[in-house]
Amino acid sequence: MERTVVGLGDPGYLDIAARLDQLCSRLPEAVALRRTVDDLHGPLRVAVTGRHGTGRDTLARAVRRVFDVSPIGPGDEDADADVWLHVLAGWPRPDDADAVSRLDPERSLVILGKADTLGSWPTARARAGECADELGRAVVALMPLLAVADLGDPDMELLASLASAGETVPPMQASFVDAGGPPQRLARIGLLRTLDAYGIACVLALLADGPIDAVELGAQLIARSGLPALGEFLTAAAGSAERLRLARVADQLELVAASGVCRDDIEHLLTGSLLGSSLEVATR
Numbered sequence: 343m344e345r346t347v348v349g350l351g352d353p354g355y356l357d358i359a360a361r362l363d364q365l366c367s368r369l370p371e372a373v374a375l376r377r378t379v380d381d382l383h384g385p386l387r388v389a390v391t392g393r394h395g396t397g398r399d400t401l402a403r404a405v406r407r408v409f410d411v412s413p414i415g416p417g418d419e420d421a422d423a424d425v426w427l428h429v430l431a432g433w434p435r436p437d438d439a440d441a442v443s444r445l446d447p448e449r450s451l452v453i454l455g456k457a458d459t460l461g462s463w464p465t466a467r468a469r470a471g472e473c474a475d476e477l478g479r480a481v482v483a484l485m486p487l488l489a490v491a492d493l494g495d496p497d498m499e500l501l502a503s504l505a506s507a508g509e510t511v512p513p514m515q516a517s518f519v520d521a522g523g524p525p526q527r528l529a530r531i532g533l534l535r536t537l538d539a540y541g542i543a544c545v546l547a548l549l550a551d552g553p554i555d556a557v558e559l560g561a562q563l564i565a566r567s568g569l570p571a572l573g574e575f576l577t578a579a580a581g582s583a584e585r586l587r588l589a590r591v592a593d594q595l596e597l598v599a600a601s602g603v604c605r606d607d608i609e610h611l612l613t614g615s616l617l618g619s620s621l622e623v624a625t626r
């Protein structure tokens with residue numbers, strides 16, 4: 343599946359980045375400037391935060407799979423992230439409210455993860471709405487597990503046999519595990535770990551409509567995970583990230599110009615371009 347490209351690439355931005363590359367090639371000693379200019383070409387950095395066990399790693403993997411961005415998972419340094427996704431699993435706790443209040447609202451989004459465990463999209467959206475009222479911020483429900491499910495041949499065979507037997511997923515996981523007897527026990531446990539109950543039900547519903555291969559199934563599960571809906575937020579946030587990255591370049595350019603090097607070229611770059619307006623943002 344092709345990953346969706348996110349932002350950091352409108353023509354004005356690319357043009358200024360190319361001109362800055364040229365300037366840097368003439369200024370081998372301006373190392374700090376070079377670093378900020380190189381960063382203009384880097385992918386959007388998306389940090390995933392939240393309490394332990396909320397599904398941060400899984401969301402980071404899902405984001406990487408669906409979008410052409412660079413996720414920063416739990417435990418990794420996220421100070422230079424462009425965007426933050428804060429994951430809740432269930433009702434927000436005081437820790438969550440605290441963490442969310444410290445994030446720039448334009449560049450962060452609160453996610454209600456593991457929404458599949460709520461059993462349906464309408465229930466998940468309703469719960470996300472309640473969390474939003476509680477936090478005073480938009481909350482988007484997602485089912486990241488569905489987006490990362492890698493189904494091998496044995497999984498596909500088991501799922502096909504469940505579908506043709508008309509089996510459904512009982513509410514109690516233990517009954518699903520035991521339903522196939524000892525020979526299928528481990529495979530059924532594996533399936534629950536990979537897809538969980540809602541994901542299995544989803545696949546069985548898809549298979550009931552006819553045969554479907556693993557690749558197509560993966561794409562269908564990504565669509566059902568809700569992940570693609572993040573594209574709009576990521577694209578808007580990429581706009582803010584562009585302005586911030588350009589502002590960092592503009593800061594460095596001012597320092598270089600102040601030292602008397604390439605002053606005219608730098609003035610020229612800063613006048614009337616995207617970069618100049620970023621400088622105004624930076625110095626405001």
Ligand SMILES: Nc1nc2c(ncn2[C@@H]2O[C@H](COP(=O)(O)OP(=O)(O)O)[C@@H](O)[C@H]2O)c(=O)[nH]1
Nearest residue numbers: 394395396397398399400456458485486487538
């Ligand atoms: N049902 C369900 N389980 C999930 C989802 N995301 C993560 N999990 C499970 O939650 C557990 C913790 O996930 P992980 O991503 O490691 O959480 P982290 O500790 O926040 O990094 C694992 O067993 C995951 O399979 C999801 O979207 N749905």
Ligand SMILES: [Mg+2]
Nearest residue numbers: 395398399416
């Ligand atoms: Mg983890």
